[in-house]
Amino acid sequence: EATCTKKGKTTYTGKVTSDEGTEYENSKTIENIDIDKNNHTYGKEVYEWEDDESAAKVVWTCQNDNNHIKEYPLTLTATEVKKATCVSKGKIHYTAIAEIGGQFYKDEKIIISSIDPQNHIGKTKIANEKSATCTAAGYTGDEICLSCNNAKNRGLTIDAKGYKWDAGKVTTQSTDNAEGQFTYTCTNGCKHTKTEIIPRKSVSIELGKKAKIISNVSVCQKMTFAKASKYKKYLTFNTKTGEIKTKKYYKVKISKSIPVKVFVGGKEYTVNIKIKIPAPKVKVTRKAVKNSFGKYQRYTFKYNVKGANRIKVRVENANKTGKSKTINKIFDRYVKKSKSNKSSYIEFTDKTMKKLKKKNGKVTFKIIAYYGKNQSETLTITK
Numbered sequence: 001e002a003t004c005t006k007k008g009k010t011t012y013t014g015k016v017t018s019d020e021g022t023e024y025e026n027s028k029t030i031e032n033i034d035i036d037k038n039n040h041t042y043g044k045e046v047y048e049w050e051d052d053e054s055a056a057k058v059v060w061t062c063q064n065d066n067n068h069i070k071e072y073p074l075t076l077t078a079t080e081v082k083k084a085t086c087v088s089k090g091k092i093h094y095t096a097i098a099e100i101g102g103q104f105y106k107d108e109k110i111i112i113s114s115i116d117p118q119n120h121i122g123k124t125k126i127a128n129e130k131s132a133t134c135t136a137a138g139y140t141g142d143e144i145c146l147s148c149n150n151a152k153n154r155g156l157t158i159d160a161k162g163y164k165w166d167a168g169k170v171t172t173q174s175t176d177n178a179e180g181q182f183t184y185t186c187t188n189g190c191k192h193t194k195t196e197i198i199p200r201k202s203v204s205i206e207l208g209k210k211a212k213i214i215s216n217v218s219v220c221q222k223m224t225f226a227k228a229s230k231y232k233k234y235l236t237f238n239t240k241t242g243e244i245k246t247k248k249y250y251k252v253k254i255s256k257s258i259p260v261k262v263f264v265g266g267k268e269y270t271v272n273i274k275i276k277i278p279a280p281k282v283k284v285t286r287k288a289v290k291n292s293f294g295k296y297q298r299y300t301f302k303y304n305v306k307g308a309n310r311i312k313v314r315v316e317n318a319n320k321t322g323k324s325k326t327i328n329k330i331f332d333r334y335v336k337k338s339k340s341n342k343s344s345y346i347e348f349t350d351k352t353m354k355k356l357k358k359k360n361g362k363v364t365f366k367i368i369a370y371y372g373k374n375q376s377e378t379l380t381i382t383k
Contacts, residue, residue: 004040005064040068047096047107053078056096058105074098074107084116086148120145120152132158134190161188168265174198179215182265196265202257202272207234208248213260213271217242224261231258235275244273250307250371279379280305280369286383289347296347299363299383301335308338308369308376316364320355338369358382 013027042060048071049056056076062068074096084090090113097106123146132138138158142151165184174180180198185191197219205211214220223239234249237260258273282303289298305311313331318324327346334343348356348363356363362382369376 004038004062004068040064040070042070045105047074047105049094049096049107049109053092053094053109053111056094056107058096058098058100058107072098072100072105074105081110083119084113085119085121086115086117086145086150087121089113089115117148117150120147120150122147124152126155128155130158132161134161134163134186134188134192136160163190163192163194164188165194168196170198171195172198174200174269176200176202176204182267199262199264199269199271201270202274203244204274204276205244205246206276206278207246207254209246211244213237213242213244213273214262214264219264221263221266223263226259226261231255235273237273246275248307250374253373277369277371277374277376279377280308280311280367282311282367282379282381284365284381284383286363295350297350297353297363298345298347299365300345302340302344304339305369306338308371310336310338311367311369312336314366315356316358316366317356321352323352 009029011027011029013025015023015025017023040062041064043063044060046059046061047056048059053076056074057071058074059069059071075098077095077097079093079095080090081093082088082091092111092113094109094111095106096108097104099105124143125146126141127144128139129141130139137160140155140158142155143153144150145152163186166187168182168184170180171183172181177200179200182196182198184194184196186193197214197216199214203211203213213223217240220242223237223242225237225239228237233252234247234254235258236245237243238245242262254275254277256275258275260271260273262269262271280303282301282305285300285302287298287300289296301313303311313335315327315331318327321327330346335346337344353363358364360382364380364382367379367381
């Protein structure tokens, strides 16, 4: 018989019987049948699987020529016998089956699957939890699997709360000499505070000088200065920078207190600008003198008060002497002009001195300069 690799053979046999009755036989085999490509001699079936168990087939190989094969795909069924977890491997049962020529062919395979790090089992705990504060973000925390100690679920960022301020209160009252403080406290539990300047009640400035209405002008929402034209000859106020500028101008009556409205933190404050004309600079010397009338104490006044019309000198305790009018007349005659001269002095007898002196044995003078309708601060000198 011809096969897939070999030709077939035919054997011819001849027989003859002799007259004597002897039988003779001879045969001859000739390869005269062509190869039959479809006549295979297959061995036992073999099952082949893809590496990932995604497919399988049944294969027969011809024993005459292993290049001659036949194969059929199998239908796969996968059954998870044991599910893989974060700490243990799983088990999958694969079945491959097909019906071929009325006969069923079947193969089975058990696969041990890898640990599944996403399939957590058992209890969990929350770790790395952090509360949000006013300034720092928080974190809901990671859900940690207690079986494998890895994160089952990552947490989320919690936005910072931001400050939530209360209505605030005055913690330091302002005065004429110092700014006050208004304090707000955060109600979100952090107890953080912020402060606001309370402007001084007044700002004193000497005529011819500069000053600031508030130490930090950036905290002001606005500043207003009513009737600015009324004071422009001797005072200007910059509502942007809070700077006060004055100049020496005495031809008009200078207001001693000028209000400015300052708005801080939505609150309105009134700051009074108090203008002061500096006290005159006067040098007083004391010297004991003697003449034909007796012993005296001479007080000499030396000064040059530019821009002043006159100065006025008065003595403390002059009323005790009974001669206050006389003393005042002497001052108003000899110590009056804006610039002193050689006659700018006064003499007191020892008797008068005893009544004028304080406990320290000295006499106190009060000196004021006048500039038109304006009066300077008082200079007090004790000698």
